[in-house]
Amino acid sequence: METNRLEAFSDGVLAIIITIMVLELKVPHSTELAAIKPLLPILLSYVLSFIYIGIYWNNHHHLLKTVKNTNGAMMWANHHLLFWLSLLPFATAWMGENHFAAMPSAVYGGVLFMSAIAYYILQSLIIVEEGGNQSKLSRAIGTDWKGKLSPVLYVVGIGASFFRPWLAGCIYAFVAMTWMIPDVRIEKVVDESKPAARRAKPSRE
Amino acid sequence: METNRLEAFSDGVLAIIITIMVLELKVPHSTELAAIKPLLPILLSYVLSFIYIGIYWNNHHHLLKTVKNTNGAMMWANHHLLFWLSLLPFATAWMGENHFAAMPSAVYGGVLFMSAIAYYILQSLIIVEEGGNQSKLSRAIGTDWKGKLSPVLYVVGIGASFFRPWLAGCIYAFVAMTWMIPDVRIEKVVDESKPAARRAKPSRE
Amino acid sequence: METNRLEAFSDGVLAIIITIMVLELKVPHSTELAAIKPLLPILLSYVLSFIYIGIYWNNHHHLLKTVKNTNGAMMWANHHLLFWLSLLPFATAWMGENHFAAMPSAVYGGVLFMSAIAYYILQSLIIVEEGGNQSKLSRAIGTDWKGKLSPVLYVVGIGASFFRPWLAGCIYAFVAMTWMIPDVRIEKVVDESKPAARRAKPSRE
Amino acid sequence: METNRLEAFSDGVLAIIITIMVLELKVPHSTELAAIKPLLPILLSYVLSFIYIGIYWNNHHHLLKTVKNTNGAMMWANHHLLFWLSLLPFATAWMGENHFAAMPSAVYGGVLFMSAIAYYILQSLIIVEEGGNQSKLSRAIGTDWKGKLSPVLYVVGIGASFFRPWLAGCIYAFVAMTWMIPDVRIEKVVDESKPAARRAKPSRE
Numbered sequence: 035m036e037t038n039r040l041e042a043f044s045d046g047v048l049a050i051i052i053t054i055m056v057l058e059l060k061v062p063h064s065t066e067l068a069a070i071k072p073l074l075p076i077l078l079s080y081v082l083s084f085i086y087i088g089i090y091w092n093n094h095h096h097l098l099k100t101v102k103n104t105n106g107a108m109m110w111a112n113h114h115l116l117f118w119l120s121l122l123p124f125a126t127a128w129m130g131e132n133h134f135a136a137m138p139s140a141v142y143g144g145v146l147f148m149s150a151i152a153y154y155i156l157q158s159l160i161i162v163e164e165g166g167n168q169s170k171l172s173r174a175i176g177t178d179w180k181g182k183l184s185p186v187l188y189v190v191g192i193g194a195s196f197f198r199p200w201l202a203g204c205i206y207a208f209v210a211m212t213w214m215i216p217d218v219r220i221e222k223v224v225d226e227s228k229p230a231a232r233r234a235k236p237s238r239e
Numbered sequence: 240m241e242t243n244r245l246e247a248f249s250d251g252v253l254a255i256i257i258t259i260m261v262l263e264l265k266v267p268h269s270t271e272l273a274a275i276k277p278l279l280p281i282l283l284s285y286v287l288s289f290i291y292i293g294i295y296w297n298n299h300h301h302l303l304k305t306v307k308n309t310n311g312a313m314m315w316a317n318h319h320l321l322f323w324l325s326l327l328p329f330a331t332a333w334m335g336e337n338h339f340a341a342m343p344s345a346v347y348g349g350v351l352f353m354s355a356i357a358y359y360i361l362q363s364l365i366i367v368e369e370g371g372n373q374s375k376l377s378r379a380i381g382t383d384w385k386g387k388l389s390p391v392l393y394v395v396g397i398g399a400s401f402f403r404p405w406l407a408g409c410i411y412a413f414v415a416m417t418w419m420i421p422d423v424r425i426e427k428v429v430d431e432s433k434p435a436a437r438r439a440k441p442s443r444e
Numbered sequence: 445m446e447t448n449r450l451e452a453f454s455d456g457v458l459a460i461i462i463t464i465m466v467l468e469l470k471v472p473h474s475t476e477l478a479a480i481k482p483l484l485p486i487l488l489s490y491v492l493s494f495i496y497i498g499i500y501w502n503n504h505h506h507l508l509k510t511v512k513n514t515n516g517a518m519m520w521a522n523h524h525l526l527f528w529l530s531l532l533p534f535a536t537a538w539m540g541e542n543h544f545a546a547m548p549s550a551v552y553g554g555v556l557f558m559s560a561i562a563y564y565i566l567q568s569l570i571i572v573e574e575g576g577n578q579s580k581l582s583r584a585i586g587t588d589w590k591g592k593l594s595p596v597l598y599v600v601g602i603g604a605s606f607f608r609p610w611l612a613g614c615i616y617a618f619v620a621m622t623w624m625i626p627d628v629r630i631e632k633v634v635d636e637s638k639p640a641a642r643r644a645k646p647s648r649e
Numbered sequence: 650m651e652t653n654r655l656e657a658f659s660d661g662v663l664a665i666i667i668t669i670m671v672l673e674l675k676v677p678h679s680t681e682l683a684a685i686k687p688l689l690p691i692l693l694s695y696v697l698s699f700i701y702i703g704i705y706w707n708n709h710h711h712l713l714k715t716v717k718n719t720n721g722a723m724m725w726a727n728h729h730l731l732f733w734l735s736l737l738p739f740a741t742a743w744m745g746e747n748h749f750a751a752m753p754s755a756v757y758g759g760v761l762f763m764s765a766i767a768y769y770i771l772q773s774l775i776i777v778e779e780g781g782n783q784s785k786l787s788r789a790i791g792t793d794w795k796g797k798l799s800p801v802l803y804v805v806g807i808g809a810s811f812f813r814p815w816l817a818g819c820i821y822a823f824v825a826m827t828w829m830i831p832d833v834r835i836e837k838v839v840d841e842s843k844p845a846a847r848r849a850k851p852s853r854e
Contacts (some may be wrong), residue, residue: 039656039710041244046664049251053259054668056325061263061332065340084325088318092311095244106707110829113703120671120699127676135680214315246449254456258464261530266537270545289530293523297516300449419520451654459661463669466735471742475750494735498728502721505654624725
């Protein structure tokens with residue numbers, strides 16, 4: 035209940051971010067198939083960013099399921115995360131329109147890096163609020179190797195942008211792939227406490 | 240409860256998709272009625288796409304009513320559907336601005352085709368999760384002739400685009416019409432289990 | 445519960461409609477106060493349309509409070525209403541940028557007229573579904589003089605556009621003012637059935 | 650429950666306002682780092698406005714938690730607040746693109762001033778509806794020094810715009826900082842009445 039509006043607001047912002055990125059696919063004047071060809075790198079960068087927003091939505095979804103009460107710090111940590119994600123459409127368009135050139139690819143990696151840091155801050159604040167190391171969330175994420183490895187790989191990607199831009203793109207895509215496997219860890223621990231409630235329900239009907 | 244955020248996020252994305260399409264109706268500089276005339280094919284393609292998003296919203300609404308628990312696969316199948324639908328504004332604008340020319344009409348049909356496939360995948364995943372052939376949803380959709388016929392007709396429409404573009408438009412409009420009849424099948428089966436609860440309610444007041 | 449998603453989707457579409465209208469306020473290049481002057485008619489038409497969307501949101505809010513179950517016809521009647529309202533940003537921009545010229549003012553009135561008809565259809569469908577003349581909603585709206593007078597005044601406004609465009613604007617503003625008095629009729633009847641429930645609640649705690 | 654839709658609609662509008670501001674960050678054609686430099690004042694004004702919308706969302710969130718029943722006046726006071734906030738993207742872009750020039754900075758302050766007044770009206774209406782000086786909200790905000798000081802500082806900022814525009818920016822940033830400390834006053838009083846309910850809950854499980 036407490037997190038309802040935080041979720042609704044985040045859903046709204048993420049839904050708009052994901053959708054305004056498609057506005058960069060400018061409608062060509064020609065009706066030939068060839069007219070679509072220059073749009074392909076833009077489409078490719080759109081797909082990558084769509085997947086990233088999807089990943090953030092999924093993880094945010096799991097994360098907030100573990101929260102019982104919100105507080106001011108949590109709300110600002112959430113706004114902070116949304117701020118960096120809101121810069122993704124800009125970075126996506128710059129990178130896509132310039133065929134994954136060096137500087138735009140590095141800036142794209144920078145936005146991913148800052149978003150990952152912002153997510154980490156939000157997650158840490160929730161762990162503290164919900165009971166520290168003994169909290170469900172803390173046990174759920176365990177060593178959190180994905181959360182720790184991702185920023186490192188983004189930095190590697192940023193560095194790669196200046197030598198082999200296509201390699202940077204590959205690294206960003208690779209990190210996305212590791213995250214597309216949904217955060218089953220949280221899913222599992224959250225569900226642990228539910229079966230009892232579920233078994234109890236039918237008896238009330 | 241479990242599906243609340245998946246619905247909210249999908250509602251957000253669909254609401255934005257439906258609304259950004261109207262931005263293609265560029266405000267004319269002249270104030271004559273004639274200034275609106277070149278907008279008519281754009282308006283026509285907008286109406287068609289508005290109806291399609293309406294259909295997807297309705298069916299998505301019925302579909303998620305049958306879901307009790309979400310999982311990672313379901314969330315990605317949902318994102319996948321939203322991805323293809325998010326390309327509809329682009330395809331709509333390209334087709335509308337070019338008076339239903341061959342290639343844009345074919346691309347429009349392609350987006351409809353991929354959206355239908357994505358919907359089918361989501362529906363199949365939900366059936367598996369909710370109990371296979373014995374699930375309410377499975378019984379509700381029965382032979383699912385509309386779900387199976389639509390992709391076939393989209394392919395016919397794509398083919399027709401290159402010979403008689405106006406025919407492609409008619410085929411897409413025809414498919415839409417068959418779907419505007421809401422998915423009463425699911426509605427019926429879902430309602431089956433409710434009357435008891437409804438009768439019980441007044442007694443509690 | 446049943447109407448949750450219909451409300452959420454409508455809220456989303458209305459929120460976007462109200463917000464994209466502001467995009468017509470193009471940022472001037474000059475930094476002089478005079479640079480804002482040509483924006484004034486656009487701002488004025490924005491204020492009028494903002495109020496109209498506000499009115500529709502309020503009335504839609506009251507309307508759906510009386511609904512217990514949605515059905516296919518209701519969903520399409522709702523989409524139909526959203527369709528006409530989605531054309532308001534276009535009509536608003538055309539009218540505002542042309543200083544309330546004849547044809548744009550008439551088209552603006554036409555969109556208001558069709559929205560009013562669409563709202564009337566939705567309201568009628570809900571009355572039928574919820575029990576006809578004996579339904580709470582039916583008693584609430586009574587003779588519905590505002591709902592019946594408004595379309596008539598819109599037609600008068602459309603006619604006036606071609607002789608005295610400023611008069612058309614005044615008529616649209618006048619109708620808006622009659623509606624800004626919220627639909628207390630529904631509010632009252634809906635509340636009638638609540639006190640009992642409210643009194644009952646504390647006893648359960 | 651009663652305020653659900655008012656919150657959902659406000660969340661939608663605020664989410665869109667926050668996101669369309671980022672559209673002003675126009676994608677540069679060059680791929681040099683220097684191409685981003687002219688975007689810095691736009692980014693800076695975006696950060697400031699992002700924080701302001703975040704502040705309004707947080708305070709709105711706390712405010713509506715204290716509301717049990719909505720009425721027409723409250724809904725219009727809420728629309729009125731959303732109207733002024735919807736002008737923030739325009740003011741932000743004008744100020745950012747002109748490197749915090751005099752007139753745009755003054756207009757930006759004017760939008761902040763009117764938003765503060767609109768918020769004050771909404772808050773006052775809620776206090777009256779929820780029981781006047783004895784209401785939870787009234788006790789929560791106490792002397793409301795921040796709510797009273799902010800409009801004064803905005804006026805000072807507007808005046809400063811014409812002599813030292815950078816000073817105006819500093820004043821707006823300073824007010825934002827005083828508000829980033831979340832409205833713990835309301836948080837506290839609202840929570841006062843909850844512990845009992847919370848203790849009661851487990852006993853029902």
